[in-house]
Amino acid sequence: MNPSLEDRPSELPYRDTKPQGAPDFYFATNATFRFLLKRFGREGWTRYLEELGRGYYAPINRRWREGGLPVVARYWRDFFAAEPGGKVDVEEKSDRVVIEVRECPLIKHLRSGDRAIVKEFCHHCSILGQARASEAGLTMRLHGGNGSCRHTYAEESAGLPPQDPNDIKEAHL
Amino acid sequence: MIGCYDFCGHYEWTFDWLERTGGHDLVKAYWNEAINQDSQIHARNLILAEGFDGMAKYWGHTLTEESPDLGFKITKEADVFRVDMHDCPSKGFLIKNGLEQYGDYCDHCIGWIGPLMKDAGFVIDHEHNHCGQCWWEMRPATATGGHSEVGAVSGEHDVRLRPDWASEGKKLDGFVKATDPDAKLPRT
Numbered sequence: 585m586n587p588s589l590e591d592r593p594s595e596l597p598y599r600d601t602k603p604q605g606a607p608d609f610y611f612a613t614n615a616t617f618r619f620l621l622k623r624f625g626r627e628g629w630t631r632y633l634e635e636l637g638r639g640y641y642a643p644i645n646r647r648w649r650e651g652g653l654p655v656v657a658r659y660w661r662d663f664f665a666a667e668p669g670g671k672v673d674v675e676e677k678s679d680r681v682v683i684e685v686r687e688c689p690l691i692k693h694l695r696s697g698d699r700a701i702v703k704e705f706c707h708h709c710s711i712l713g714q715a716r717a718s719e720a721g722l723t724m725r726l727h728g729g730n731g732s733c734r735h736t737y738a739e740e741s742a743g744l745p746p747q748d749p750n751d752i753k754e755a756h757l
Numbered sequence: 758m759i760g761c762y763d764f765c766g767h768y769e770w771t772f773d774w775l776e777r778t779g780g781h782d783l784v785k786a787y788w789n790e791a792i793n794q795d796s797q798i799h800a801r802n803l804i805l806a807e808g809f810d811g812m813a814k815y816w817g818h819t820l821t822e823e824s825p826d827l828g829f830k831i832t833k834e835a836d837v838f839r840v841d842m843h844d845c846p847s848k849g850f851l852i853k854n855g856l857e858q859y860g861d862y863c864d865h866c867i868g869w870i871g872p873l874m875k876d877a878g879f880v881i882d883h884e885h886n887h888c889g890q891c892w893w894e895m896r897p898a899t900a901t902g903g904h905s906e907v908g909a910v911s912g913e914h915d916v917r918l919r920p921d922w923a924s925e926g927k928k929l930d931g932f933v934k935a936t937d938p939d940a941k942l943p944r945t
Contacts, residue, residue: 598763598854601846605761608819609768613759615795616771619787623779632774636759640770666762690758697799709758735758 595659596666597643604668607693614694617702626704630711637715648720656722656737657681669693680738691731695757705755706730710747713737729753765850772865773858785938788868797869804877809838812895816840830914837905838895841916845889852889861930863887868938875936884931886923892916900934 620629638645648656657676660683664672670689675682694701706729717724717737725744727734730753738744759767775784793801800819803811813833820829820840828844851862863885874881874895882904885891892915894904908915916922923929931942 596762598766598850598856600762600850601853605764606819607761609761609764611799612764612768612792612796613761615791616787618795619791623783632771635774636767636770640767663758663760663762667758667760688758690761712759 592658595644595647595655595662597647600666604666607668607689608697610690610693611697611699613690614699614701614705617705617708621702621704629704633708633711634715637712638719641712641716642719645716645719648716648722653679653681653722653737653739656720660735664689679742680736680744683735683737685728685733685735688731688733691755695731698757701755701757703754703756706733706752707749709733709735710752714747725751727751730755763850763854765847766854766856768865769851769856769862770858772862776859785868788865788938789872792865792869793873797873801873801876804873808877808879809833809895812838830911832911832914834910836896836900837910838893839905839910840891840893841911841914842889842891842893843914843916843919845891848887848889861887863891863930864938864941866891867932867935871936871938871940880934880936882931882933883935884917884929886927886929888921888927890916890919890922896934904933 617629620632624632644659648659653676657674660674660681664670664674667689669687669692670685671687673684673686675684691701691705706726710724710726713724713726713735721740723738723740723742723744725736725738725747727736728751736744772784775787800815803815805811807814813831816831820831821827828842828846830841830843832839832841848862851857867881867883871881878898879895880898880900882894882896883891894910907917921927928944930944932940933942
């Protein structure tokens with residue numbers, strides 16, 4: 585469903601005057617990761633992402649905790665509608681929300697800009713997603729990467745297996 | 758996933774995280790190494806190669822992408838490249854959404870543009886009012902003297918002509934022939 589056609593308030597807590605973001609900002613996200621990985625290693629980068637997930641995203645985490653999976657599904661529809669260039673399907677099931685990223689807008693733009701992508705790039709969705717989900721009483725798992733992947737946000741009762749790091753691909757041009 | 762729609766929000770949050778983690782020097786290193794030398798390499802290459810023409814190409818593209826309502830004015834003359842920002846899309850996003858973690862978000866611009874201009878052989882005169890308005894004048898590093906008189910370069914588009922530019926309660930931060938965020942003038 586095209587989220588822009590839904591007749592409801594957006595789930596995005598921070599709103600801009602334009603409908604979609606500027607994709608060149610993806611260059612800065614990739615560069616930020618490279619800087620943090622170089623300065624602090626994988627452990628420091630992970631700590632940054634976890635604190636970002638619990639801190640900056642706190643208003644969204646609270647909404648997820650209060651509203652459960654329907655809010656999670658609406659959030660990700662709104663999120664990807666505001667990100668330029670992706671192809672994403674969001675499906676809400678009884679105990680989980682599955683986000684099929686058929687074409688990742690971020691990886692796509694980094695490639696079109698011929699930017700060296702940090703190989704750990706796709707792990708950020710897992711680290712950040714798990715930190716945010718945990719705050720909301722949910723679990724998150726990631727499968728795939730390097731341009732297409734599947735995110736699953738689930739209730740604890742869904743009993744998702746632990747995240748297997750080998751399920752997440754390294755990113756590259 | 759970290760998005761670009763609210764980029765300025767988590768970008769600003771990151772400045773504060775870096776300062777808490779490694780102090781002001783780490784924030785400066787981030788602006789220079791991650792933004793100037795990596796993220797904005799396209800701007801860097803244009804400006805190093807083409808000077809004022811490169812600045813016009815870069816800011817003409819990026820400000821139009823970030824600010825489709827064209828809340829800015831670019832003026833290029835033989836000896837100066839000037840930007841008047843009337844409605845900064847970046848600071849405006851933070852104000853609109855009540856986001857303020859870091860002391861002076863506006864410093865990030867000279868934080869990455871300053872080292873770039875230094876490498877390209879330019880110096881910067883600049884003021885920002887922390888409310889989404891600022892002006893920039895880039896000149897060759899050999900330039901002497903002060904910045905332009907109000908209206909002298911960009912005419913009616915000079916942001917300093919706005920009645921709210923320095924209205925009561927606003928604190929202007931300024932830089933003179935600078936390339937370093939630490940060269941900020943003491944507030945008067």
